[in-house]
Amino acid sequence: MTDDKVKRRLTTVLCADVYGYSRLMEADETRTLETLRRYRTAIAGLVERHDGRIVNTWGDAVIAEFASVVEAVQCAVEIQQEISNQDSDPPDANPMRFRIGINLGDVMVDGSDIYGDGVNIASRLQELADPGGVVISSSVYDQVHNKLSVGFDCLGQRPMKNIAPLTSYRVTMSGRPAGQGSFAVNESPTRWEEAGQLRMADRHEPSSWMGVVSGWLAKLPRPVAAALTVSSFLILINLFTNPHKIWFHWPVAAILFGVLMRTALGHRPESDSKGER
Structure with a gap:
């Protein structure tokens, strides 16, 4: 062990950034500052x-x-609420809006500063957020999705500069991204669940459906998700190349049968494998 060994810790990083800051400064430097x-x-x-x-x-x-991961997300929601409440009256033609990204990850510690992918990912997540919105990583979502009275929209795996794609989630309040409009942090979870179901029912954009499917597949066991993905491709290939001759059912049936057998063997009770003596 040496004294110059890099110190690390697991922490929750919040990154907030002003949307369109250069444009605001160009319009009115003094007021923007x-x-x-x-x-x-x-x-x-x-x-x-x-x-x-x-x-x-x-x-x-x-x-x-x-x-605390929970405290970080609560803080982000309250930041967007506070900024929204401080808007000038009458409304400003060029309001200042923050985008916030939150990540739970390992960071390098140097005095009071922190570095590494844990910080970089939070910075990239804020770039995915809407102005006045909050986007969190899947590691944050796993910790808070059943602890907070807010909703979450799965964005799927979005490409991020110099960062491997990872699943992210948009924080929503009462059917809208966090920060848009007034809200109470401690409203009942049932209300948000119902609002989330309505949002899902009203979606027709392909990108939204792809995000939902991607999030659903991510929650399945890897062999099952892979089998369903391959089966879907085979069905599409059959339908687009020769819809009058159906052949996809044989390879799809074989794939699904293999996955079912693997799953069954993987969950076989110990007594069945050893036999009775």
């Missing part, structure tokens, strides 16, 4: 309230870390 300072003060207070700490505030971004 004043607004940014006001919002940063509000963000710092909410981070402290949820037992987090501000790591960095370079440029128009804010990096914070939390020991």
Whole structure:
């Protein structure tokens, strides 16, 4: 062991960034800077309230870390609510909106700074968020989806610059992305579940359906997901190349039978394999 060994820890990283900051600065530098300072003060207070700490505030971004995943997501939702509530009246033609990404991951520690993929992923997730919205990684979703009174929309695996694709989720409140409109954090889970079902029923965009299917397959055992994917491709190939001659049922049946046998053998009781003596 040496004194210069890199220190690591598992932490929850929140990255918030102003959407269209350059455009806002070009339109009105003084007003934009004043607004940014006001919002940063509000963000710092909410981070402290949820037992987090501000790591960095370079440029128009804010990096914070939390020991609790739940507190990090609650903080993000309250940040978007607070910014929405501080909007000028009458509404500003160019309001300042933050996008927030949250990731639970391993980071390298250097004094009060943190580095590594755990931070980079949070930064890339915020780029996927809508202005005024929050996007979380699958590692965060696994920890909070049954602990918070909010909804989640699966975005599937979106490409991110210099980061391997990973499944992400949009945080939603009352049928809209977090931060759009007023809401209460502690409303009943049943309401959000019903709202989520309505949103799913109203979706017709191909990208949304692909995200839902991708999220559903990700929850299945890997052999089952692979078998269903291959079977779907075989069915599509048959229908598009020669719809008058059906042949896909034989290879699909063989694939599904093999998966069922593998699953059955994998869950065979120990007494069956050893036999009675």
